[in-house]
Amino acid sequence: MKKTVGIVGARGHTGAELIRLLAGHPGFELAAVSSRELDGQRVADHVPEYRGGLRYRSLAHDDLADLGLDAWVLALPNGKSEACITSLAAADGSVEPAADVAAAPPAGPVIVDLSADHRFDGDWYYGLPELTRGGYTGQRRIANPGCYASAMQLALAPMLGLLDGPVQCFGVSGYSGAGTTPSDRNDADKLRDNLMPYALAGHVHEREVTRHLGHDVEFMPHVAPHFRGITLTANMHLYEPVTAEAVEAAYRARYEHEPLVRVSTEAPWVSRIAGRHGVEIGGFTVSEDGRRLVVVATLDNLLKGAATQALQNLNLAFGYPEIEGIPSDSAPTPTL
Numbered sequence: 001m002k003k004t005v006g007i008v009g010a011r012g013h014t015g016a017e018l019i020r021l022l023a024g025h026p027g028f029e030l031a032a033v034s035s036r037e038l039d040g041q042r043v044a045d046h047v048p049e050y051r052g053g054l055r056y057r058s059l060a061h062d063d064l065a066d067l068g069l070d071a072w073v074l075a076l077p078n079g080k081s082e083a084c085i086t087s088l089a090a091a092d093g094s095v096e097p098a099a100d101v102a103a104a105p106p107a108g109p110v111i112v113d114l115s116a117d118h119r120f121d122g123d124w125y126y127g128l129p130e131l132t133r134g135g136y137t138g139q140r141r142i143a144n145p146g147c148y149a150s151a152m153q154l155a156l157a158p159m160l161g162l163l164d165g166p167v168q169c170f171g172v173s174g175y176s177g178a179g180t181t182p183s184d185r186n187d188a189d190k191l192r193d194n195l196m197p198y199a200l201a202g203h204v205h206e207r208e209v210t211r212h213l214g215h216d217v218e219f220m221p222h223v224a225p226h227f228r229g230i231t232l233t234a235n236m237h238l239y240e241p242v243t244a245e246a247v248e249a250a251y252r253a254r255y256e257h258e259p260l261v262r263v264s265t266e267a268p269w270v271s272r273i274a275g276r277h278g279v280e281i282g283g284f285t286v287s288e289d290g291r292r293l294v295v296v297a298t299l300d301n302l303l304k305g306a307a308t309q310a311l312q313n314l315n316l317a318f319g320y321p322e323i324e325g326i327p328s329d330s331a332p333t334p335t336l
């Protein structure tokens, strides 16, 4: 029998991508989609890939538990997840926060939170599958990593043992990364012919990567006029000299069996990652003395940076193959 999944925040950019993915998944049934703004409207009218009769509903937090679904994905802005979680936890009888979720997992639905609210919470499993799946022990509370944070961690992980001092990461995101709530960072007029720097020290993803990789990063984000896709350029100082060839070989070996990670000799281009589900890492460039390495990663912030990763995590939680329902990147690019 299919597992039932609901999405809170389903009107948003990431929610819409998740609807598309769940619509094509053989083991999940999209059973509820919550949006205040689209209340009563047919999902199929907004997301053509979904062909069922489901309508958006403006669900009160207390309604969520009554639906008895197997899983909920929270695609809400940062700081808005707690009321949903409290309501789901109260109904399933668990006490939040659980002292040791892995040892005594609360009954009730699996919750995948796309926001930053639980990425620093040791009671939640931090789900960046390529790096953390070994630590999954059946937790039913899953924090989905940030989009830049996913690119940074996948770009840096193979070099962790050689890093000498903080890594500098220069990030450029398409403006869908800023969500749908109007701001300078998703204002088409202000972004035209522009590259907008913001949060140049202390961005939440800087802290997220530092925490989960256990190594300091210094992150400088920017937003650009394109809609989707991130370029992340990482500057690493190393204890020992390396060659570009040896580094590339190390990345290829590390990610050899990862279907969603592609290693390329050339630096990847963001224009080629839009609408694709994986991450590309390449452009391995080494300074003359061999002790400075630059690596470039690209991913689609709405897919591997959010919805695709959420589906990997749902698959893991329900025992499906990790990339079940994730289209091959050779498939045509979807539109939004």
Ligand SMILES: NC(=O)C1=CN([C@@H]2O[C@H](COP(=O)(O)OP(=O)(O)OC[C@H]3O[C@@H](n4cnc5c(N)ncnc54)[C@H](OP(=O)(O)O)[C@@H]3O)[C@@H](O)[C@H]2O)C=CC1
Residues within 6 Å of the ligand: 008, 009, 010, 011, 012, 013, 014, 015, 034, 035, 036, 037, 038, 074, 075, 076, 077, 078, 080, 114, 115, 116, 145, 146, 147, 176, 177, 178, 179, 180, 181, 301, 302, 305, 306
């Ligand atoms: N965009 C991206 O690239 C990425 C986003 N994320 C994270 O995922 C989450 C969702 O992002 P994204 O889809 O871009 O966001 P959007 O702004 O596009 O969508 C937010 C959704 O939440 C609902 N919503 C907004 N405010 C509230 C509120 N106060 N209470 C309840 N519901 C609300 C909206 O629907 P309605 O108003 O109709 O109820 C909408 O469906 C965020 O936490 C974001 O940080 C993570 C990785 C990448």
Ligand SMILES: CC(=O)N[C@@H](CCC(=O)OP(=O)(O)O)C(=O)O
Residues within 6 Å of the ligand: 078, 114, 115, 116, 145, 146, 147, 148, 173, 174, 175, 176, 177, 178, 179, 185, 204, 205, 221, 222, 223
């Ligand atoms: C361009 C832009 O504004 N991007 C967002 C990142 C989106 C994301 O990954 O969301 P979380 O904050 O939930 O991690 C930002 O910098 O806040």
